[in-house]
Amino acid sequence: MPNHSTFSKNRHGRFRESNTFRWVFDKVVGACMAAGLVKGEGFAVDASIIEAEAGSKLAMPGDEPHVWQNPAHCKRAVREYLEGLDSEAPGATIPKRISLADPQSSWTAAPGGPAFFAYSTNYLIDVAHGVIMDVEATPAHRTAEVNSTKLMVDRVETNFNITPQRLIGDTAYGTAAMLAWMVNEKAIEPHMPIWDKTERKDGTFSRSDFKWDAQANEYRCPNDKALRCDRRPFKTPRSSITKADTIVYRASQHACENCTRKSECCPNTPMRKIARSIHEDARDVARKIAKTKQYQQSRCERKKVEMLFAHLKRILRLDRFRLRCLTGASDEFTLAATVQNLRRLAKLTSPSLIFSGIVAPAACGIG
Ligand code: SF4
Incomplete structure (x- = not known):
């Protein structure tokens, strides 16, 4: 019988660099593609916040001198945070509150709700059948979430040779720099409301x-x-x-x-x-697209990614982490996304759906 700690020690030590979970995730995406569940025409992106394994009692102001005098005596989550600080750009913003248990998590709050430590999971999905094409764990910051989109789109392009024709997102993704990256660098149609503060509400000319x-x-x-x-x-x-x-x-x-x-x-x-x-x-370009019929269709398709987050939290019960630090969050998110894709694959390639014509039989290796 292996000791229970063997699994965690191997995950944190021997196999940390192996990228095994990512490898499994990519294999499942490949299986979804082989089953004809990925069109590659429209992608949707969104982020959701999950509570970290860090209570608010073990928190301190971010600008106070930290208690971790000797990194060698700190726990793994703190060591990874301190190593990350060494490589961080000078002038990086100091967090308002920091967790002594999991310092990489972000102090955040949903509108009107209490604040807590959390990470964000970012999904890039193919809207045809809701297959998750890529997943990325980030601190629960809007900027980190938006920036992860570029990473995910590039990674899907490299791994699967797919660049979507349109990318659907909410207003957070409609920043000028993000739109320029989509339109000028990637030739992707931005199907998202633009981040615009130019309309005046005091009756003067906008x-x-x-x-x-x-x-x-x-x-x-x-x-x-x-x-x-x-x-x-x-x-x-x-x-x-x-x-x-x-x-x-x-x-x-x-x-x-x-x-x-x-x-x-x-x-x-x-x-x-x-x-x-x-x-x-x-x-x-984004303003013109927002007046088209296809844009209205995209607004409806965006709900598919929100439904995946609801499923993640309510059915898979991933509303709080078990692992600490960003690498732990990344492992849990990647595994959860793999499970969601496997469920989608099993559901959409079941014989009843194949015979009703939703999935092409040849794509499933039948007939
Ligand atoms: S910008 Fe044009 S409309 Fe506005 S005050 Fe000046 S001249 Fe008049």
């Missing part, structure tokens, strides 16, 4: 009231005056791109002062300014 003239590189205001980015002459030429990756277009102060519509446009400033993202062309 950015959509200004017309963009790409050839002249300027906006035209409702009073047909130009807003330009090169109004200010500088002795030494400088980049007009701001830290937020935008270019600021300004109206002439003289024109605005004498304008009859100033109270509707910029009542509190001498002239009107508009910040245009350097990725605005990609945002325009």
Whole structure:
């Protein structure tokens, strides 16, 4: 009889670098593809938060000097966290609260709910039959979740030679940089609402009231005056791109002062300014797609990934981790996604469905 600790010791030690769970996951995805369950036309992406094996009692403020004086005497989860800190970029943000039991987990909260330590699971699914094409564990941060999309899309491309025609997501994925990556680098249609804060709610003109003239590189205001980015002459030429990756277009102060519509446009400033993202062309592509019928269809298909998360938590009961640190979260998420794909494979390739024509018999090796 092996000792119970043999399994965990092997998982953390001997087989940590073997990537066995990932290998099994990829094999199951391959089986789903062979069964004709993957179309590769539309993918959907989303993230869900799962509570870490770290109670709030063992928490301390992130900016306090840590109690881990000698890493050699720390538990594995703390050692992995400390090793990660050494490779982290200088200037990384200090977390608000940190868990002494699992310091890689993030202190987070659902809107209106209590805060807790957690990780995020990120799914990239094929919307045809809801097969999970890739899974990635990240800290429960919006930025980490969004960035994992690029990793998953690239990995599916490398492993299975599939790049989707459209990618479906919620507003979190509609940032300008993300849209530019999809449209310009990957030629993927972004089927997601764009992250847009330009609409004004105080009754003054919004950015959509200004017309963009790409050839002249300027906006035209409702009073047909130009807003330009090169109004200010500088002795030494400088980049007009701001830290937020935008270019600021300004109206002439003289024109605005004498304008009859100033109270509707910029009542509190001498002239009107508009910040245009350097990725605005990609945002325009997403705006156009949002008016199509296929986009409405994509909004419905996005629910498939949410249903998988509901199944993960309610049926598979993965609402709290058993393992600690990001590698533990990654192991549990990969195993859970493998199980969900196996269930999907078993369900959709059952004889009754094959004969009713949902799955092609030849794709299942029958007939
Ligand atoms: S206030 Fe300036 S920018 Fe606004 S409509 Fe008048 S001229 Fe155009």
